[in-house]
Structure formats: C-alpha cells, structure tokens
Amino acid sequence: MIRFILNEKEVVASHPPGMVLLDFIRYHQHLMGTKIGCREGDCGACTVLVGELTDSQLRYRSMTCCLMPLGNAAGKHIVTIEGINPADRELNPIQQAMTDEGATQCGFCTPGFVISLAGFCLDHKKPSYKAAIAAIDGNICRCTGYKSIERAAAKITDLLKDRDNEEPTSFVSRAKLLPAYFSTIKARLQTLTDANESDHLATGSERSKSIIVGGGTDLYVQRHDTMVHSDIRVTGAYPGQQHIALEGDVCTIGPGVTVSDLAVSPIIQEAFPEFPRYMKLVSSTPIRNMATIAGNFINASPIGDFTIFFLALDAQLELSTKPESRKSRTMPLRRLYKGYKQLDMLEGEYIRRIMFRLPARTELFHFEKVSKRMHLDIATVNTAIHLRMMNDTIKNAGLSAGGVGPVPLFLQKTSEYLTGKSINRENILEAINIAQTEISPISDARGTKEYKRLLLTQLLKAHFISLFPINEKLNLLENG
C-alpha cells in the first residue's frame, strides 16, 4: 500500500509502485488537468508539486510525474492543478496573472506552468524574478514565445514581496495565493509518515533482482513500457539516504541525494562557489529535483553531467547489496565504466555512498557544457577540470570529458601531462593535442564528430580562460 496526500485528500494506492504517478493521477484519480506532452520529462506539461517533510520542515519541489514512480509518492503531499484551484470558482493570483498577461494560448502547457509557479511561491528561498523564471525552466510552451509568461512571473514575484521570513505554506494560505488547506499539510504529513514507517516495505521488494530506482528520470525514459510491472525498489523510501555529510575533508553523499539537494547544501555551496551557474546548465528544475547523483553515475550515459563533474574530482563509490549490509567494496568512479553502458558492478549491487575529497579553497575547479539548446538539454560535449596548484605550477590535475567517447571519460594522459606544468599557452595547446588523442567522438543528433572535437578544444580553453581570467598571455581566443 502506498499512502500519500493527493491535493486535499489522503489516498491509499494498491497499484504497482512502478506505475508512473502521471497515469495514477490521470487515469485512476481522473484528475485531467495534469497533461501528457512527452512522457520523458522534457516538456513539463505533467509537472506536480511534491511536498516532503525533512527535518520537520515542509519543503515543496516541482517534479514531472511522467517519470515519477508511484512508490516515490509514499508519505508525501502531491499537488496537481486541481489542488490549487480556489474553491469559489475564482482564479488565484497566480492564475489571474497568467490570464491578465495573455500567458496562455492553446492552454495545454498552462497547468504545468501554473503548478511550477505555485512551487516558486512555496519555495523557502528569498523570492526574486530570477528564481520565478528558474521555477519554470522545465516548462515548454510552443505558443507564446514566453514573453507573456515572463510578464506574469514578474507580477507573481511581486505578490511575494511582503513574505519576509514567514513560513511559505502559512504565507500562501494567508495571502490566498493557494488554498487554506496548505497550512494543515505539515501536521497531516507527520501522521502519515508515522503510518508509513511501519509498512515501508510495501514500497518495493527486497529481492536482489529488483530494479533500484532513484529519481527514475533516466530509467523511465529508457524502459518506459516495462517499468510499471517491474519489481522496483525506490531509494527515496529509505531514511538516511539523502544525507550530505562532511568528515574531515571527505564529503559523503547518500544514494538518494538529488541535484537540487546538492545545490542547497552549504558544504557544496562553500566548496563550489560557481555551483549555481553549473547547475543552470544541467537539465531543468523539476528534473534536478528528482534526479540523483548516484543515478547519473549508474545510467552510464557518456554525457552524464554529474559523472563528468565527479570524475574530475576522483570520487569513490561504496557499493553494496543492501542498505544495512556489512559487506561492501569501494571503487573509484574512474573505474566504473567498462564500455558503452557497461558497469563494473555485480548483480544486486548499488551505490550506497559516494565519497570525494572536498577541494580546498586554494584548489581550482571548473565545469563547462555546451548543448544545442543552452539549457534543458543533454550535453553535446561537457568537461570538468580540477587543479591543485603550487604557485604557478600544476601539482595535480583531473580532467574529464563527456560526449566524446562511449563512456564518460577521465582524460588520464592529459591529466598526467598537465601535472607539473606551468600555465602557459604552449602547455595548454599541447594538453589539448593530447586530449584529442584520448577521445573518439561519433556523429549523432547532437553533432558531427568534427564539431565535437572542436568543441572539446574550445571548452578546454574555456577552463583555462575562466580559471586564469587575467592571464592575457594565454591568447587562446585566436581564430584558427
């Protein structure tokens, strides 16, 4: 049994935990406001809000429920468009702003936008226009050209200007942005969590052959038709899987940690001041709210953004078969990939922990990514660099690149070459030459192999231009 609160009412679902929440909402609960546009998390028409109690704080995040297993809804508050409609047949101020600005044309994407903007209103971060736009960065509209939606978002941002430090659920209820019942959810979820603790096994079997699902954002794209009847185990259902901890200079990440979790972690924010900028290049808000770092490693995509990120940092993986098992082994991420989508893992093993040494302030790190569409797209080429410097000399280098081979690549020869070198134009160009020997891009829908080679060259230059911005001597921008 999967218990959760759907809008205002509690539901107990006996459906397979691998069924996507979207189908449950539309075809079993008959809430037709949540739309189907692509079933792969790329359009946002099915966006819902997922409210979750963490450390006794109620936090809402937007998710595309086409990729979300029903099992992951357990113990949470799921909000669809029907759940934010005012009871009196009026429009709430979010809906009113969208209407007034002409921000809806064919209307098919509209509920997704409204829900994402409601998510913005419920977010604990200080409201800003930029944050409002970020909240809808996973919603595609084919009609409006977005300008009217931007105007609506600006109005909605204005509605939050008096929130100050008030708890968002309390503010939105009081300001009648969202229905009053939102202020009761925290208490209701607490009761529900207690009820779920006792039967959490129901959210998935424990057998070693079950498919372990993190956020589902890749599994449900790759195996859309078979997941519903698969024997799945959702990582999110286990307590303690979402932690990010620091012991000495080693940072440990649990298998349920999402990209958004990483983004709000003070540990990460301090070690990677540029993290928000990198994150903006990676998928979209709802996908980042669902996708786990461990899942990004396991799906073994040659262009996994966080795989590339952590390859440069030489992350280590603790693999095990069960959360509580004493048996485990540790291996470097750099050795996980044996070939295209082939992992050096045993049946039933999963990533129990990710560990990496947090770069000190004196160390340098940079991430680059270019895709056909700059945001909400899969990389054509991505790359990360991690440098430990001794004055002007590189003491240690870690360089990774995606989209240029069958697996996410750690550029070992290039990294070795750079070690002990000083930063000058000649050395950088030679490193690029070596990197070109380590890659084997193919032509596909994301670009020709010639382009990918040139692009990697440019992005390697971009690393050095970004890390050593005042070094005019580098002169890496010349044409040709």
Added chain:
Amino acid sequence: MKNIDSYTHVRGESIYLDDIPVVQGTLYAAVFDSPIAHGRIKAIDLSVAGSIKGVERIFTSSDIPGENQIGGIVPDEELFATTHVHFCGMPIVMVVAESEEIARLAVSKIKVDIEPLPIITDPREAWEKGELIIPPRTFKLGDTTSAWEKCDHVFEGRTETNGQEHLYIETQGAYALPLENGTIRIYSSTQGPTAVQRTAARVLGIPMHRLEVDTTRLGGGFGGKEDQATTWGIMCALATWHLKRPVKYSLHRMEDMRMTGKRHPYSADFKIGLSKDLKILAYEVTFYQNAGAAADLSPAVMERTLFHCTSSYFIPHVLATAYSCRTHLPPNTAFRGFGGPQGMFVIEAAIAKTANALGVPASDIQQQNLLRTGDEFPYGQKAESEANECWNKAIELYDLSRLRKEIDEHNSVNKQYKKGLALMPICFGISFTKTMMNQARSLVHVYTDGSVGVSTGAVEMGQGVNTKMLQVAASIFSIDPALVRINSTNTYRIANTSPSAASATADLNGRATEIACQEILKRLKKVAAEEFSAGEDEIEIKDNWVFAKSEKTTWEWKRLVFETYFRRISLSELAHYTPPGIHYDLKKEKGHPFAYHVYGTAIITVTIDCLRGTYDFDSVKVVHDFGNSMNEVIDIGQCEGGIVQGIGWMTIEEIVYDKEGRLRSNALSTYKVPDIYSVPKEITIHFLDTKKPNLAIFGSKAVGEPPLLYGIGAYFALRNAIKAFNPTVDIAYDAPMTPEKVLMNLYSKSNR
C-alpha cells in the same frame, strides 16, 4: 478583452482529446509503422500479436470497406500500406485492444518482412530521377533573360532550409464512438474537421452525413493538424465501424514525431541582378521542395513559396520555378507560413550575398527595393503596401543608426563576444491560395433567455479565434460578452468547412458571424420598432438595453429576445461569407489571390560567444501592420509566439534524418524547441498606425502566420556576428544556424 479560454486553461479544466471522459467499453488503438523507408512488403506475421489476451482485433489494408486512400490534393497516399512502404513511420497494421498497454505490447510482437528498395532523402536527387509530385510551376514577371545585361552586379548562389517539427504539446489523437444506424462520432484533434469527415467517408465507403466530427480545441496545431490529424481519426472510425465499440488513439510523442510530416525542407538556386544604385532588376530562383513520400499539402505549400519568392520587394523581372520532389520521408505538410518562409529565405540570402560582395549593409539593398503601393507582384496582384511605412517607422523608433553604432563599438573592444544585427521586412498574403477554400459559415442562435450560441468552422488552437468570434457577436448585439458562448466545431452544425489555416480563420468565420448577427439584429430591431413606434433605423441596442430614438426604453436585451420569439420570428441564422474580388488563373499564373497583405519590419540583434559557439538574442524590435487590431493582447501573443517559433526554425530546431530515412531527432531530448532561456531578452512590438480600409474582420488584419517570418532575420543576424569574428569566412546559406554551425564557421579557414 482577455482570452476567454484562459479561465479553464489556468484551472486545468479545458478539455483536450485525451481528457474526454471515456465511455464504457472503449478500446485502444496502436499502430505498427514501417521501420524501412522504402520497400516491398513480403509478409506480415500477426500470429503472436493476435494471440495476446486483450487484443480485440488487428486491422490491415484488407479491412478497409471503402478506398484505401487518404490523399487530399493528389490521391497518392494509402491509409495502411498494402504492397509497398514509402517512408519510415508509414502505418501498416493497427492493433485494437482492451488497453493502451496491451495494444502497444501487441504492436511490438508484429513482424513484417520488407524487401528494401533504394531510398531517396534528398530533393535534388529525386528531381534528377524525375520523382515529382506534380508538374513544376513557374511564375514570371517581365523578362529576366534580357534584364541581365542591364545589371551592373549579378550574383548566384544556393540555399538550404531544413524542416521543422510542429511540436504541438498535445500530440495527435482521435476518439470514435458508434452512434445508432451506422453513424459515427469522431472526436478529433484536428484543424480540419471536414477533412477528417470527407476522408473517413471515402475510406469507410459511407456518406459524409454519417460522420459527425467534433473538435473542442487543440493543444497546438501550427499546421501539423491541418491534414495529418485525418489519419488517426479514420483509423479510430474504421475500428469503430467494424467493432461497434468506442475506439481511442492518443499518440505517444515518439510515434507522433516518427509518423507525421513536418515543415518542408527546401534546396534552392538563385541568381540576382542589380543596378549601380542597388535596385534589384532581375531575380531567378529554382526551388526544390522536399515533399516526402506523398503529396499531402505539398502542391499548395509549393504554390505559396512561389507567391512569396520576392518577399517584400518589388522586382521588375522575375522567373521563379518550383519542383515538388518525392522522397522517402514522411509526407511533409502545412506549418505556419506554409512555404512562404522558405521562399523568403532565398531572396534574403541573395540580398545578403550581394551586400557582402559589394561591401554595403544588406539593409541598404532591402530598403531600396521595398514594395510600394501599385507595384506588381510576380503573380499579377498590385500591392497595397505598408512596407515602407513599417520600415521607416522601425528605423526611426528604434534608432537603427544608434543600434549599429553600439554594436560596432562593442565588437571593436570585445574579442570573445560579438554582436550581429539584421533587419527583416515581411509581406504575407492573406487568403487560401486555392480560391475555392475562401468560404465560411457561422450559425448563431439566440436563446429565449437572451444567451447566444455561436458555431463556426473555426477551430480554437491557441490563436484566440474563440475570443475574436465572441467579440464579433457581443459587439454587433452590443451585449455583455458573458451572454455569448462559442461552441465546439462540429460537422453536423457547420458543414463543408475549410480548415483553420492560412491565418484566415478569424477573417472568414468572423465575417460570417458578423453577417449572421446582423441578420438577427435586423429582426430584433423590427420588433422593437413596432413596439416603440419608431423606424428600424431609430432602434439601437446598447449595453444590453434597447434604445428607441436615442431614448432608453423599458426593454432589456432579454425582453427584446423573448418578445421576438413570442412573435414567432427566428432567432437563429446561418450565414455564409466569401471575400470579394479574389481570383486566380492557374494557366496564366496571374490573378488577385489575396484579400490583402500583412507587412512589418523587425530589427534583430544577437550576441555570440566566440569561445563556445553559443548565442543569445538580445532583442527583436518590430513595427507590425495589424490593420486595426480588435484584440491587442491576443495579437501581441501571436506576434511574440510566431517570432520565437521562427527563430527556433532558424537556430536550434534541427531535424535529422539519416541516409536510411530514419528520424534521428525523434524525441524532445533530441529535437530542441526554444525554452524560456533561449528566447530574445527583449521583444518589442509597435502597432503601425494605419487607417487604410481592408477586408479583415473589423479591419483587424490576420496575424497567425506573418510574425514567424521575422525569425528569418535571426539567421542573418547570426551570420553578421560570425563575420565580426571571422571576416573572411564563406558561410553556406544553410539554415538552421545551430551552435555547431556557428562554431565551425567561427573557426573555419575557408575564404570566399
């Protein structure tokens, strides 16, 4: 007035195809489509699929009671392939089962043995092999042959424009219900309910009056559901006809992208000749349209390419020829602009090439040659031009010289980021180019409680036509808009409709509604005139109230309506409208095909990152000829949306077919439409102040397609920015200008 549909949109209560409550006993369809682009079907093995529990029946071409033919203009397209397949995605078999899941499972178990045959994906190759959909057509003005020698400058070149996926967020779909006595109701997500009805009647071999096609709204169409929604409607109807059960098919995104056609890719050759003072004297152009495997709407699209081959320019000597080339791709179809944008791209490329060679800004040539009122188009119609008005207003209002100066200064001090600017004047003809299609009907009922129901042939797909129809009725009656309701588009209420297309929907259906309302109003006024002993022309209805001789009477609208009914006078009217004065002679390729033209000018600026090859559009500043806009919010929305869609076509939207004719950009993960971060930072729309009369509804010019054309300027702005970094590069006229092409050109060593 706000869009009347936005209330249900923002509450998630609007009903699209997949939201229609499902009737008990409904079955679900799924299609097995060809994995091979061209081949002969040797065997179809349905044994495994047929044995799956829950599969109700499997259909092939042999189950068609009527004609296995869905071609609208040319009868050259089968519903289900019989002996040969002609494109990847061509339907061969349909499974109907108790659930969507079972139907798809069964499809995955179907085996079709296909002997591969040679595949053509390139239109020029098809042309060389004589694979033409229809005979070529040529538009001619003056005499280019003798004009070349008068030219001081002559340039030749070649251009390519790629296709474009419609990516309506609601996929294609239909839902058929059996009614009594062999009639079927088809709910269809279509822009052309009559096309669904007519073609289904042909396939089922039954009269059209047995098919009720009903459309409430579409989650986007953009032309993709003008002709290609028909297939799914017929399939559901076919299964319903056999099984007497409701049958539904709502396509998955990848099925939709794989099986449906897109905007036509074009290859073209041009030759342009100018005088010393930059007047274009002669222009020759040959278009190779990639039609795909069947005609679909390609002949009409090709025609509009010819109509718009000189864009907003007057050229005295023109020779334009177009070939519709048959390839083994899904039949390409209507897409906002309908061939016009492809024609206009070529003349802009010719101008850009000339400008580059002569070292003058392209805008000097553009401005020199803008259409003036009285100038003749290659097809004989005389322009009623606003081209110069729009252009002059734009360069003055947005201070072109200051913009240019800012860009030059930026580029001179910035190495990594370069800016580029382009102007894009547009001219788009309004009317279906097939004159016969320019007709519409509207059925207006006034109910005894004073409420009004309007049914037209217009399909609401986001363009706001419902709101405009409502505005027409409410303003003619002068009543509260809340009293008017726009009904679904239904072939039982309005017959023989033209599709909602060609930007003309509001004009045609609006004028019909206007006539219907006027007719009823006349009857109402007669009753009031008798009651209040006034002349009919002394009766006026203002804001729900009857006035006689300018005095407010005791009758409210509702009373007037009831009194009219009481006197046994009809409160309903079916009106018919067809725009006057349009005609076309296909033999001479001359005539007056358009009711009017829409004009405008955009100034587009872009910044590229020369390190990474990525780019951001800074601004699109427009002066647009709306005529006398009846709804500024809706019209601005059409402009902004069209501009972004046009920029998408020219920049990041890249259709990729491999040599085997398989679509590689087959999902939203591989085909990228603009997201909120990729749209121009600023879009400014200025309404041209003009009071010239026109044939549009209430003088409010059609606005659906023309703004998309501004997007073409994005391509040329990008070229100019690339040239600021790599001045000698020879950039092919090959759209879209993806980040890949930008980077490759920034670092290309090819010199012109």
